[in-house]
Amino acid sequence: MSERLVELTDITTGYDGVAAIEHVNLTINERDYIGIIGPNGGGKTTLLKVILGILPPFSGKVKLHGSTDGKRDFIGYLPQVNNIDKKFPITVQEVVLSGIMSRKGIFTRYSKQDKALARELMERTGIEHLRKKVIGELSGGQMQRAFLSRALISKPKLLILDEPNTYVDNKFEGELYELLTKLNEQMAIVIVTHDLGTVSQYVKSIACVNRGLHLHPSNIISQEQLDNYNCPIQLITHGHIPHTVLENHNKK
Numbered sequence: 445m446s447e448r449l450v451e452l453t454d455i456t457t458g459y460d461g462v463a464a465i466e467h468v469n470l471t472i473n474e475r476d477y478i479g480i481i482g483p484n485g486g487g488k489t490t491l492l493k494v495i496l497g498i499l500p501p502f503s504g505k506v507k508l509h510g511s512t513d514g515k516r517d518f519i520g521y522l523p524q525v526n527n528i529d530k531k532f533p534i535t536v537q538e539v540v541l542s543g544i545m546s547r548k549g550i551f552t553r554y555s556k557q558d559k560a561l562a563r564e565l566m567e568r569t570g571i572e573h574l575r576k577k578v579i580g581e582l583s584g585g586q587m588q589r590a591f592l593s594r595a596l597i598s599k600p601k602l603l604i605l606d607e608p609n610t611y612v613d614n615k616f617e618g619e620l621y622e623l624l625t626k627l628n629e630q631m632a633i634v635i636v637t638h639d640l641g642t643v644s645q646y647v648k649s650i651a652c653v654n655r656g657l658h659l660h661p662s663n664i665i666s667q668e669q670l671d672n673y674n675c676p677i678q679l680i681t682h683g684h685i686p687h688t689v690l691e692n693h694n695k696k
């Protein structure tokens with residue numbers, strides 16, 4: 445049986461006492477590949493914050509590896525690029541290596557193996573030639589690749605990506621999904637995206653987050669199912685044609 449990495453049971457949480465997500469249940473097993481969709485402000489990032497331990501629940505239970513006081517060192521996280529401080533004077537290579545530091549502690553010295561792994565990951569994500577550049581000099585897409593390499597260097601069992609396609613060019617978007625499919629042979633992946641059309645070609649299940657969470661246990665989802673989930677996303681097509689995300693969510 446596959447291992448349960450994360451179990452959220454009846455989670456309600458939010459900000460300043462006001463709930464953003466309510467009664468959410470989600471189990472992430474080894475090698476799951478879950479696409480998280482939902483309207484703007486629906487609570488997708490809030491859900492990630494609970495998984496990452498950044499935001500404590502108002503109520504409900506979080507279990508990691510079956511334990512309520514488990515560590516999160518098995519999680520690799522690719523944040524939204526617009527949340528990254530671009531002025532920080534650190535090179536691409538240092539950014540990638542710092543993924544090890546977050547696991548082993550601040551006084552870590554990088555071994556030869558660490559540096560070789562950093563290089564291999566930068567090659568896989570196509571930024572090896574940029575390794576000496578200061579992170580702020582990179583384009584949004586290049587920065588995404590650097591932070592993806594950083595998330596991968598600690599060899600996570602669960603990789604979490606928050607809207608990785610925002611800054612990514614079409615070429616890398618295809619490469620990114622191919623890479624994620626390969627990585628999914630070794631790790632579970634949770635990806636927040638507005639691009640349901642593209643992501644549904646790759647993920648194994650889809651969770652719609654709109655205060656509550658509705659899990660659809662397959663990557664094929666119809667407009668009718670989205671409507672039934674009360675998930676105000678209009679599915680137009682697979683591929684790169686943009687779909688519409690509707691703001692109003694008071695249909696039912």
Ligand SMILES: Nc1ncnc2c1ncn2[C@@H]1O[C@H](COP(=O)(O)OP(=O)(O)OP(=O)(O)O)[C@@H](O)[C@H]1O
Binds near residue numbers: 482483484485486487
């Ligand atoms: N730091 C914060 N303080 C107060 N309210 C917040 C904070 N972060 C998010 N919220 C509110 O919580 C709700 C859920 O926000 P969240 O960012 O989780 O949604 P989202 O689905 O990730 O949205 P988007 O698709 O726009 O990124 C929204 O109403 C938002 O305004």
